[in-house]
Amino acid sequence: MTRKRATAESSALPSAQEKARKLDNGHGNPSAPSTDDEQPSSPATDEAAGADTRVAGMYLDTVDRSALDFDFEQVCSISLSKNNVYACLVCGRYYQGRGKQTHAYFHSINDDHHVFINLKTLRVYVLPDNYQVQDKSLNDIKAVISPDYTALQVNNIDMGCEYSRDLSGKKYMAGFVGLNKIKSNDYMNVVVQALAHIQPVRDTLLLIPDLKNQTTLVRRMALLVRRMWHPRLLKAHVSPHEFVQEAVNRSNHRFRLNAQCDAFEFLTWLLNTLHIDLGGTRKRASSVIYKSFQGEINVVSQKLEDTKIRGREDDPIVLDKHKPFSERKSPFLTLSLDLPPKPLFNDGEEDNNEDTDNPKKKASIPQVALVSLIQRYNGSTVVEHQGEARQYCLLKLPQYIICHVKRFSRNDFSIEKNPTVVNFSIRNVPFGELLPKNAQEQLPSASSATYDLIANICHDGQAPTDLRKTDETRSASSMVPAQPVAYSESEMAAFQSQYVTYLCHQADGKWFKLHDLNVEPIMPQMILLSDTYIQIWKRNS
Template sequence: MPLPKRQLSEDIDLRTAPSLPAKIRRTNISTQTDNLDPVADNDSDDAFASDKDNASDNEEPKIEGMYLDTVNRANLDFDFEQICSVSLSNNNVYSCLVCGKYYQGRGKQTHAYFHSINEDHHVFINLQTLRVYVLPDNYEVRDRSLNDIKAVIRPEFSLAQVSSLDSSCEQSRDLNGKRYLPGFVGLNKIKNNDYINVVIQALTHVPPIRDTLLQLPNIDKQTLLVQRLASLVRRMWHPKLFKSHISPHELVQEVLTRSKRRFGLELSGDAFELLTWLLNTLHIDLGGSKKRNSSVVYRTFQGEIQIMSQPIEDTKLRKCEQDPIEMDAHKSSVKFFKTPFLTLSLDLPQRPLFTDDDDDENGKRSTIPQVALVSLLQRYNGSTIVEWRGEAKKYQLASLPKYIICHVKRFSKTEFAIEKNPTVVNFPTRNVSFGELLPKTSIASIPEQDSNATYNLISNICHDGQPEQQQKTSSSTDEGSSAESHYLIYVHHKANDKWYKIRDLQVEHIMPQMIFLSDTFIQIWERSNAATKQN
């Protein structure tokens, strides 16, 4: 039969044993002696050193861990904003380890103190210092059995752990025994934040960005956006989560605040606009400047492109608007300049204005147009002429980054609604030669490894359905005519060479052929290892 909580493991009455040393009589005793932190003994000696001589022999010793059996890890959730549930203050907040609620303060006349008395909950942890206290007695508990809770609140990764993330495919289990793969966990859908979730998932699986956030020094001195993004990424890759999904509540709140509510939750926003805003904001917050390689964002995604620009009225006269534009590089109106880029935009073929024989009786196309990714990339080969705001332009890639972000321009805004181009983009997932887009002239100082560079797909953000603005317009005339607007992402895992489909909380392993079933919107390509080793 187990001993009662306040009964000692040895038959010694400390109150009637004055011959024992004072250090033994007043030491902190735990019913879980194997889990004691050795540092606790030293702190206990210092705490009682001042009143050792004046203490009464009849004083009952404090027993650490006497309330640890009331800790309920199933009720703990540290994903939400750390504010007091009563005063809504974020100063000196404690979490009750019994019910999981947040309360302010620890002393008398505080919300945590009253909660401990009214609800008979006694174990609290400070969310900033990660120190555990027993209330209302107000003494600190140091026990190794609480280290898993501290690790969930603030996960830490060593250099060896970070370097093995892409080579380990070992699954973990949450408190309910559900298996999950660290890094491939679902994110809660708070309202219409699916476009935020896919951007977070995409950046989380870019190794340089992920590794920087996992080992960011002095995280408390970073901006609030960087703190919350780093905290979310660390929990996503933590191998000992209490539950196999995470809520991005804190980061979403900061995105709304920092962007001045440009990215809201009332309607599903544009994932590409959020991605560009987030990359530029992170670049500035991490100490970046206009110089190249000044931040991890520029070192990862920044390339260089050469642009040849000429006003259309100075180009060769055309008989009609359908005739192709010809540019004369010898004219004085032609401008040559180089500019850095973080993303490459790809224009889809325009939708036909009139229906044809392939359309059904309702005016909907029975066949969906298709285009190859290689064809879309020819925009950046230096020979394709593009009209843009009264100018004819040619784009030529000058240098390639290690990771390339491609944006397929599917949405076009009109005066009345946002229209979506349903053209299917066909692409291979491996060995796409971006090096062929670089100039082939001997004058250009292009490294040989760049001219032969190939890239592999690591993540693919897709959009299903129609934009919500178009849904609301068409719902009055044809209910249920358009599918629900939603973003999802396909992510590649290097260790097991498998693809995973992540749609908010849903994470499932899929075959590579399933990637082409959704409308591709944003792709992130990684330079292959062969080309990287040559560098």
């Protein structure tokens, strides 16, 4: 009786496996579309699936989580096809299909690797027998491939201060993970790391209900941010490969992977592109980008020849209200700050071969306070811009202010970096004092228009002295070219520059320094030692 029962059970398994083969993707055709989401299961198939699950248990011990990496583009490693791609959970490689005559099928036979997961449906199959496996022990892998968050988890995401550990035991904190530097994409990494800590933007990307209906850029950035905030990563770092590749293609190679570009130019491009992809229009607060960063500014312009006559050339420019001038209100996403000109001669430049240890002989680095730089927007300071005299006045303050410190100047032969140190307080910076008096009186309190620093992007290194490149699209009066110029790998090797991000943890106010894969806690006072380039401030209301 026992032998007959065993024979009956063994004969039932092939029939169940034969049914599973009929549900194969394209019946062995690698180019056929995925049919994993076909029909609800019946009681008969559920019973067969239960038997298959018990049989599949003997292969689950071959799953090697240390070999898995789901950050790269989901394409078959042999055919380079993007349709119906499976990941081998034993070696981590990607293969197409699971039916006969497919690359995954041959891999399971030739390499004796049997457990595969569909990267779209997250269903696990055993090959070459081709039956589905349902086991809770694989849920951690599914969560890494496509992390999901609930509204409650997102609301409490900034409150946690606990460290997690990856498979190797390395400690990391969710949201403060390193990003791979593939080639010269550090200028992209710092922007993504900063935007991932802007609460409205981050929450939107974490809670988008159906990523399939979003653009490729939104989908890949949302997936990247979700993995950055995932508390159970297999490795304590994330690769932005898919996002970087889409950013290069979407920008028509304006931003490149193999050459460093300007981080601020990439930030402005990314904000405007995300605004459009998320359904934004020209209307105020039409997307999460405009809700978070858009403010309003009043601009008064007058031709230089119509301004008041100055007694000396270095006297400040004064508008002449009795002569023609124009006035308009304009929205803004970023505020640009001009540094004082770089000194032509540094202290101690002469006799630099003598007494080099004497502090008086060493070159001094100029310093300027941030509160003095933002006076450009107080409504009374007049600046020269593109042959005009302009006066800026803030009218509406956004929830987050992005400040861009103009450090680079360019001519036809070289690009120079202004090394001026910007001194600032990381808390309670009074941007509200730039508003007109009537707007200040309408504020509920003085502290409601102060801002705290939450992200600081710095540029370390010197600019190249002679690139001999020209950019026909740049503006002669702009400190940063309208179209960023990319440099070759040999030029960047001489450049030896890098972008670094400093991020504040909202729960305890601690600061972290993120440079590619390196993440380390840092004292807030150390932020001032780097050359600030982009700052993001959060309003205290």
